[in-house]
Amino acid sequence: MLFWPINAFASDNAWNYSIGLSLKQLSLDVYEKGQTDPEGILTGDFRVVPELGLESNITYFSDSSWGYKFAFNLGWFEMTTQEVALEDVNLGTSAKGYFLYAMPVGVYDFFKDKENSSLLVGLGFGVGYLNASGDIIFTESGPQTRQVFDISELTYSYGLFFEYVIHSWSFGISLYGPEVSDENYEYNLFDFGMTVRKKFSF
Numbered sequence: 001m002l003f004w005p006i007n008a009f010a011s012d013n014a015w016n017y018s019i020g021l022s023l024k025q026l027s028l029d030v031y032e033k034g035q036t037d038p039e040g041i042l043t044g045d046f047r048v049v050p051e052l053g054l055e056s057n058i059t060y061f062s063d064s065s066w067g068y069k070f071a072f073n074l075g076w077f078e079m080t081t082q083e084v085a086l087e088d089v090n091l092g093t094s095a096k097g098y099f100l101y102a103m104p105v106g107v108y109d110f111f112k113d114k115e116n117s118s119l120l121v122g123l124g125f126g127v128g129y130l131n132a133s134g135d136i137i138f139t140e141s142g143p144q145t146r147q148v149f150d151i152s153e154l155t156y157s158y159g160l161f162f163e164y165v166i167h168s169w170s171f172g173i174s175l176y177g178p179e180v181s182d183e184n185y186e187y188n189l190f191d192f193g194m195t196v197r198k199k200f201s202f
Contacts, residue, residue, distance in 0.1 A: 099189055131152040
C-alpha cells in the first residue's frame with residue numbers, strides 16, 4: 001500500500017498546522033448490491049507514513065459540548081493481497097488508484113470544560129471521489145470468480161474518528177472513505193489510521 005495523506009479541518013477559529021506520523025491501512029471491499037457481507041476484500045499492509053495537516057479549533061454550538069469541523073483528505077494506494085479468513089493472502093490480484101473526501105464532521109467533546117485538553121468523538125458525511133482499477137477474486141461466496149473493475153466516480157463518503165488532545169499534541173484513530181456503485185456491485189474504500197501529531201499555531 002502506498003499512501004500520502006493531507007488532512008484539513010476548517011472552522012471560523014484560529015488555524016494550526018500539524019506534523020506527525022500515522023499507522024495506515026487501506027482496504028477495498030466489494031459487495032454485491034443489496035448485500036451486507038463483502039464478496040471479496042483487497043487490502044494493503046500496515047505502513048507508517050508522514051502526516052501533514054492543517055486544522056482549526058472546533059466551532060462549538062453555544063456553551064454545549066457539541067460542535068463541528070470540516071475534514072478533507074487525499075491519498076494514493078496500491079494493494080496486492082486479499083483478506084481471506086482474517087489472513088492476508090496473495091491471490092495474484094491487485095488494485096491501485098487514488099481517492100479524496102470532504103465532509104462536515106459533527107463532534108462531541110467529553111473534556112469541553114477542561115483546560116488544554118479534549119477528548120473528541122466525531123461522525124461525518126459528505127462528498128467523495130474514488131479512482132480504482134484492478135481485479136479481485138470473490139472468496140466469500142462460491143464458486144470463486146474473478147471480477148475486473150475500473151471505476152472513477154464522484155460519490156459520497158462517511159467517517160468516524162476518536163481523538164485525544166493535550167496541549168499541542170494529538171492522538172487519534174480514524175476510519176474514513178468513499179463508496180462507489182456500478183450496475184452490480186458496490187466498492188467501499190476504508191482508510192484506517194492511528195496518528196500522533198504535533199500542532200503549531202500561526
